[in-house]
Amino acid sequence: MLDRRDFLKNAGLTGSLFALPSLLKAQPDTKTAGGVDLSVITLKGKVQSQGSGIAGVSVTDGINITQTDRSGRYELKSNATAEFVYISLPAGYAIPEEKGIAAFYKPVTKSSTQVNDFNLTKLSVDDRKHNFVVWADPQIISEKDADLLKTQSAPDLKALVASYPAGTLWHGIGCGDLVWDHFELFEDYKQAVEITGVPFYNLIGNHDMDIDARTDDGSAKTFKQQFGPTYYSYNRGDIHYVVLDDVFFIGTAKKYIGYITENQLRWLEQDLATVKPGSTVVVSLHIPTLTGQPKRDKKDEEFGGTVSNRKQLYKLLAPFKVHIMSGHTHFNDNWEEGDMMEHNHGTVCGAWWTGPICGDGTPAGYGVYEVDGSDIKWYYKSTGLPKEKQVRVYAKGRLKDAPDEFCANVWNYDSKWKVEYLEDGVLKGNMEKRVAYDPWAAELYSGPQFPKKHKWVEPTLNDHMFFAKPSAGVQKITVRATDRFGNVYEDTISFS
Incomplete structure (x- = not known):
């Protein structure tokens, strides 16, 4: 981590790292003509163990960042527009939590001086080795959905954690759309998290917003009451984690775009200034910055489907090794360029709790990430299935568009995987990757009569389908998929 004094000297700055936007500069107990209270507030306290x-x-009000001194004390000049004062949890300390929900913030009151101390617990183990999971789109709309989250998804994660050595460090990232517009179900989501035994950081999705808000500024009111700030950072081991709010509400019910505000980008500049270039940074946001869907569907990008100003985010992240975690799409999609990779996750709810798989054939489930120093390995964990289940093979003709071929779905595929097939135990070679529908998803979700629960659900094209034509007389086909880490996964079908 950069020495703060050196950074300030090099940047030619004194005091706070960056100036406030002009509207939000602290003023002496005054209001603007528009009624915005800009009264000066001094935020101070101690971070201690x-x-x-x-x-x-690092301590922030969401606009400026300061850092604690040698004795752990901080002081930050803010104003009455600030909603929270919060910390970027330092490496080596346990995640503060309340029933599984990360508790790293304090609400800002209107008193002129507010004192908030943050008491942390030193870890007894080295956190350079730790794991985390990404729960994308639990998206519960009813008590029945909530029960499935609590009786299927949460116990699945709890069992996975138990399968690792005792003492393994875990945390979770709730990657948005925690509920589906029904805010009374936030409590059920929290109960599910508590069942897992894993502390969760959470971020806002388009279905977690107040859609009766006048503008985006008020759209996170309920979410903030439940989970605190919508953008923040934390550290674990050698990894710096950032959470962003990229769902921008445009003031009309259920209308939004993928967009990162200037306030967040200014804040992020300050946050990343304390991170050593070349470090690994994990950025979590709900709407993906980019996916392959427009190319697969041969359509233009939708404003609500990706982040419109993603290039500005990429510029800030350029000095680092970056993994972006996203949800929103209800399909699995991975892309990589240089030192940046985005993992767009299949969902906890699958196709909105209508069946066991997403529209692209990815099983309902979540991403699992194993960290060792600055290195990260990962796999996709399907709910109710062993973690070794990473490929599903379909018999010849199961996909009607390929009547003479068998096919396989390798849902967490990226460009460094290898997908081969064997006939009766004899290796025949690589399979052909093509854009296609998953056969099972097509059967479950095609047509206006399916599925019964949400008839608008449809299968989606994906580019992790693989095809080959079987030889005459073959009795058994095995598909072997090898990921970038050398793990080998197989699935087999037999011909009668």
Whole structure:
């Protein structure tokens, strides 16, 4: 991590890292003509563990960032527009939580001076090795959906954690659309998280917004009451984690675009200034910055489907090794360029709790990431299935568009996988990757009569389908998929 004094010297700055936007500059107990309260508030306190201060911890009001001094004390000039004061959890400390929900923030009151201390617990193990999971789109709309989340998804994660050595560090990222517009179900989501035994950081999705808000500024009111700030950072081991709000509500019910505001970008510049170039940074946001869907569907990008100003985000992230975690699409999609990779996850709810798979054939489930220092390995965990299940093979002709071929769905595929097939135990070679529908998804979700629960659900094209034509007389086909880490996964079908 950069020495803060050196950074300020190099940047030619004193005081706060960056100036406030002009509207939000602290003023002496005044209001603008529009009624915005800009009264000066001083935020101060101590970040400590067992009474001893922790130096160099970033503390923010969501606009400016300061860092604690040698004794762990901080002081930040803010104003009455601030909603929270919060920390970027330093490496080596346990995630503060309340019943599984990360608790790293304090609400800002209107008093002129507010004192908030943050008490942290030092870890007894080295957190350079840790795991995390990404729950994209639980998206519960009813008590029945909530029960499935609590009786299927949460126990699945709890069992996965139990399968690892005792003492393994875990945390979760709730990647947006925690509920489906029914805010009374936030409590059910929290209960599910508590069942897992894993502390979760959470971020806002388009179905977690107040759609009766006048503008985007008010659209996160309920979410903030439940989970705190919508953008923040934290550290674990050698990894710096950033959470962003990229769902921009345009003031009309259920209308939004993928967009990162200037306030967030300014804040992120300050946050990343304390991170050593070349470090690994994990960025989580709900709407993906980019996917292959427009190319697959031969359509233009939709404003609500990807982040419109993603190039500005990429510029800020350019000095780092970056993994972007996203949800929203209800399909699995991975892309990589240089030191940046985006993991767009299949969903916890599958196709909105209508069946066991997403529209692209990815099973309902979640991403699992294993961190060792600055290196990250990953796999997709399908709910109710062993973690070794990473490929599904279909018999010849199961996909009507390929009557003479068998096919396989390798849902977490990226460009460094290898997909081969064997006939009666004899390796025949690589399979052909093509854009196609998953046969099972087509059967479950095609047509206005399917599925019964949500008739608008449809199968989606994906580019992780693989095809080959079987030889005459073959009795058994095995598809072998090898991921970038050398893990080998197989699935087999037999011909009668």
